[in-house]
Amino acid sequence: APVASSHKTLFSSSVWTELDGISIDDSEGKNRFPMYWYGAAVTSCVLCLALATGLSPRRRENESGKRSRSGIAAYLRKHLKSWEYMISGPDVIQTGYDKSNGKPYEVVTPDTRLVFVSSPEQIDELNKVPDSILSLQAAANKMLQPRYTMHGFSWFDQRGTEGIGFERALRTLLTNHLPFIIPELGRVVRIHFSELQQQQPLVNGERQTRVYPMMKKLVVLANAYSFLGDELYKNEAFRAAALTFVDQTIYGAEFMRILPNALKPIAGAIMERYFHCDQKVFDALLPHVEQRLQERDMRKKGSDIPVRNDCIEWIIETSPKKNPWSAQRVVWEILAIWFGSVHSLSITASNAIFNLCQHPEYVAPLRAELDSDYADFLGTGDGLPLLDSFLKESARLSPVETMSTRRAALKPYTFSDGTQLGEGDWAVTPVFAIMRDSRHYPNPLEFSGFRFVDPAILEKTFIPLDAQGSMQPEPSNFDTLDHTYKIWGTGRMACMNSPGRVYASAALKVIIGEIIIKYKCKLLDPEARTYMTWRSTMLPKSSTTVVFST
Numbered sequence: 001a002p003v004a005s006s007h008k009t010l011f012s013s014s015v016w017t018e019l020d021g022i023s024i025d026d027s028e029g030k031n032r033f034p035m036y037w038y039g040a041a042v043t044s045c046v047l048c049l050a051l052a053t054g055l056s057p058r059r060r061e062n063e064s065g066k067r068s069r070s071g072i073a074a075y076l077r078k079h080l081k082s083w084e085y086m087i088s089g090p091d092v093i094q095t096g097y098d099k100s101n102g103k104p105y106e107v108v109t110p111d112t113r114l115v116f117v118s119s120p121e122q123i124d125e126l127n128k129v130p131d132s133i134l135s136l137q138a139a140a141n142k143m144l145q146p147r148y149t150m151h152g153f154s155w156f157d158q159r160g161t162e163g164i165g166f167e168r169a170l171r172t173l174l175t176n177h178l179p180f181i182i183p184e185l186g187r188v189v190r191i192h193f194s195e196l197q198q199q200q201p202l203v204n205g206e207r208q209t210r211v212y213p214m215m216k217k218l219v220v221l222a223n224a225y226s227f228l229g230d231e232l233y234k235n236e237a238f239r240a241a242a243l244t245f246v247d248q249t250i251y252g253a254e255f256m257r258i259l260p261n262a263l264k265p266i267a268g269a270i271m272e273r274y275f276h277c278d279q280k281v282f283d284a285l286l287p288h289v290e291q292r293l294q295e296r297d298m299r300k301k302g303s304d305i306p307v308r309n310d311c312i313e314w315i316i317e318t319s320p321k322k323n324p325w326s327a328q329r330v331v332w333e334i335l336a337i338w339f340g341s342v343h344s345l346s347i348t349a350s351n352a353i354f355n356l357c358q359h360p361e362y363v364a365p366l367r368a369e370l371d372s373d374y375a376d377f378l379g380t381g382d383g384l385p386l387l388d389s390f391l392k393e394s395a396r397l398s399p400v401e402t403m404s405t406r407r408a409a410l411k412p413y414t415f416s417d418g419t420q421l422g423e424g425d426w427a428v429t430p431v432f433a434i435m436r437d438s439r440h441y442p443n444p445l446e447f448s449g450f451r452f453v454d455p456a457i458l459e460k461t462f463i464p465l466d467a468q469g470s471m472q473p474e475p476s477n478f479d480t481l482d483h484t485y486k487i488w489g490t491g492r493m494a495c496m497n498s499p500g501r502v503y504a505s506a507a508l509k510v511i512i513g514e515i516i517i518k519y520k521c522k523l524l525d526p527e528a529r530t531y532m533t534w535r536s537t538m539l540p541k542s543s544t545t546v547v548f549s550t
């Protein structure tokens with residue numbers, strides 16, 4: 001786990017061993033496009049692009065203005081450094097943080113200049129800058145390349161241009177509906193985990209489970225159940241495409257992002273030929289959305305058609321009244337939420353399982369809490385402070401992303417301390433480095449699963465004091481937003497300003513709770529690395545295998 005050693009040696013895993021042999025395919029298994037071909041294609045593009053951006057005399061002349069030998073050497077150094085970020089981004093970000101002493105610092109990447117801000121005041125300032133200047137949407141557009149990965153979706157760089165219906169849809173309606181979702185979610189997770197478990201290879205009498213691929217399947221089932229209604233949840237072809245769509249978006253977006261603009265239309269056409277899960281998901285969702293829009297219109301005319309309780313309905317209900325969204329626009333919105341929710345939840349759940357295997361001393365107290373309080377939790381969606389803290393600690397030391405709060409500058413911006421952002425630069429926060437800073441966390445590299453629990457609650461447990469580990473000065477919940485814990489982002493744009501993270505926290509408690517109640521787990525190879533890195537992302541390795549036994 002990343003916690004065990006110093007950050008210098010943490011992030012040297014190779015992305016290619018991870019990709020080797022894994023296939024992205026469509027739901028029926030046709031058009032297989034092995035990931036090692038994909039890996040080779042990306043490697044070639046990376047090299048071409050490195051050469052194009054790093055060695056092009058024209059660029060050199062434009063940027064330095066002269067062609068002196070030392071200028072060329074400095075320029076090459078800068079470009080090599082920018083490519084170092086791609087392979088060991090978390091290290092590069094951490095090194096910048098260690099040297100910056102709380103001040104802003106820059107990291108230049110092959111396609112973007114990043115300016116990291118970490119002080120609460122500057123993060124606050126960042127949050128107050130209008131969306132017309134610093135935009136999360138513009139950063140997301142660049143990061144996810146939705147035009148190519150989400151069936152032609154292109155959201156406006158400036159937030160709110162077409163309304164932000166999903167915000168109330170998820171904030172109010174999903175949150176209000178959680179008490180109805182959670183009890184059933186427990187049953188859905190229990191049944192499907194057991195089914196998926198039975199499909200894993202049996203070796204010497206033990207089922208060997210590759211955790212990350214299995215968690216993606218489980219989260220697809222859980223989210224389809226929670227967000228999309230019964231019909232889509234039960235539609236196997238839809239679920240298969242919706243699962244592959246997530247992988248396709250991750251790898252496809254990266255591929256498009258590193259390509260020069262001139263090559264994008266050709267690459268886009270190739271992607272459409274081989275990777276069309278976005279279209280499948282789109283085509284599966286469209287008739288459902290069209291039907292809901294018809295039902296809405298009929299209700300307006302007085303028909304007595306009941307309103308259904310799911311995300312499709314809520315997004316329609318809260319979409320702008322003035323220029324109502326088309327069915328296509330609603331589907332795009334669902335695709336974006338689908339990607340974000342499955343991607344981040346499956347990673348966070350996988351890492352929590354790895355941490356459970358690596359820290360087995362937490363199993364007994366967590367199981368005791370679940371034995372006494374899980375039924376209440378399922379009824380209310382609230383409670384389980386020990387599990388809550390364990391999940392929070394797991395995400396602190398193994399977050400999905402080592403940077404957060406991405407805001408792309410639509411116009412140049414100067415912070416009050418004089419730090420400048422040019423058009424296209426991103427302001428970001430070094431979330432992982434902040435969460436491993438000893439000024440915010442006693443013994444920051446130690447995994448202390450109950451550090452966020454209220455000491456009064458911990459006192460009532462039978463966990464010996466010396467086994468309780470380091471504690472935070474103030475207790476807090478997993479879904480709490482504060483400047484030392486930024487996995488949910490910042491301020492008004494933080495993960496759905498509550499429901500995304502409230503649902504995420506509850507769904508994670510269900511998934512990990514169901515596992516702890518029923519299974520023992522151990523890593524097949526406790527020494528093997530459990531994650532890989534690319535840019536600032538830390539992805540669980542698909543090959544990491546856990547043995548779950550009853």
Ligand code: HEM
Nearest residue numbers: 341344345348405406487488489490493494495496500504
């Ligand atoms: C462990 C799981 C999750 C993590 C770590 C996570 C993290 C984040 C982060 C970092 C942001 C950007 C905030 C910013 O830049 O300030 C974000 C935004 C968002 N998240 Fe999540 N998220 C998670 C789960 C979910 C789930 C389950 C949903 C859906 C129910 C969701 C829906 C959204 C949406 C719609 C936004 C955009 C917010 C906006 O533009 O106002 N997230 N999330």
